[in-house]
Amino acid sequence: xxxxxxxxxxxxxxxxxxxxxxxxxxxxxxxxxxxxxxxxxxxxxxxxxxxxxxxxxxxxxxxxxxxxxxxxxxxxxxxxxxxxxxxxxxxxxxxxxxxxxxxxxxxxxxxxxxxxxxxxxxxxxxxxxxxxxxxxxxxxxxxxxxxxxxxxxxxxxxxxxxxxxxxxxxxxxxxxxxxxxxxxxxxxxxxxxxxxxxxxxxxxxxxxxxxxxxxxxxxxxxxxxxxxxxxxxxxxxxx
Ligand SMILES: [Zn+2]
Numbered sequence: 001x002x003x004x005x006x007x008x009x010x011x012x013x014x015x016x017x018x019x020x021x022x023x024x025x026x027x028x029x030x031x032x033x034x035x036x037x038x039x040x041x042x043x044x045x046x047x048x049x050x051x052x053x054x055x056x057x058x059x060x061x062x063x064x065x066x067x068x069x070x071x072x073x074x075x076x077x078x079x080x081x082x083x084x085x086x087x088x089x090x091x092x093x094x095x096x097x098x099x100x101x102x103x104x105x106x107x108x109x110x111x112x113x114x115x116x117x118x119x120x121x122x123x124x125x126x127x128x129x130x131x132x133x134x135x136x137x138x139x140x141x142x143x144x145x146x147x148x149x150x151x152x153x154x155x156x157x158x159x160x161x162x163x164x165x166x167x168x169x170x171x172x173x174x175x176x177x178x179x180x181x182x183x184x185x186x187x188x189x190x191x192x193x194x195x196x197x198x199x200x201x202x203x204x205x206x207x208x209x210x211x212x213x214x215x216x217x218x219x220x221x222x223x224x225x226x227x228x229x230x231x232x233x234x235x236x237x238x239x
Pocket of ligand 1 (some may be wrong): 003103106203205207
């Protein structure tokens with residue numbers, strides 16, 4: 001089992017860990033703890049490096065498999081033996097951009113729900129750009145500038161972002177979480193991590209976020225598309 005360090009400290013840029021398993025064929029290493037985000041919820045995985053026994057391996061991909069995190073190592077150096085001590089370093093420039101982008105998407109979904117009652121159905125992101133799908137029948141071109149102004153207003157409110165880990169029972173008491181379909185959570189998940197933009201948005205979420213909306217920057221709505229009568233896709237970029 002890998003302890004997911006990013007869940008409680010999204011600001012961890014470097015960490016030490018012990019190698020618990022390796023797969024020479026796939027060039028993967030499992031660690032007992034990791035700050036590398038393995039991807040999920042629309043947020044892509046982290047990149048970086050892993051130093052073990054004087055070798056610096058590039059970490060080219062990270063993936064969660066069950067309760068373990070697989071680190072895919074580049075290069076040609078032989079993989080380290082199990083029980084080796086290692087030192088991981090994130091590509092922080094990429095990760096911090098993803099934290100800003102992920103938070104921007106939550107500002108967008110909180111604002112659109114508050115102002116138009118539209119629910120989110122999905123989303124995806126890359127550093128400094130992303131898209132979000134809504135059940136938003138009344139979305140039209142004239143609303144683009146209105147939504148853009150409203151989300152940037154929320155960013156400038158410098159709203160705090162709070163991360164909590166709740167029991168399933170506690171989480172199921174929160175009306176805002178029920179709205180975001182928390183009832184679809186698999187039965188075996190007993191702890192729910194919540195990310196709250198205070199006063200704007202609250203979601204069950206495993207991703208990494210900035211601490212305050214003022215870190216996001218300026219959000220631009222660069223496009224929107226109809227994916228049918230009800231489903232609309234909004235594209236954003238961050239500056
Ligand atoms: Zn999210």
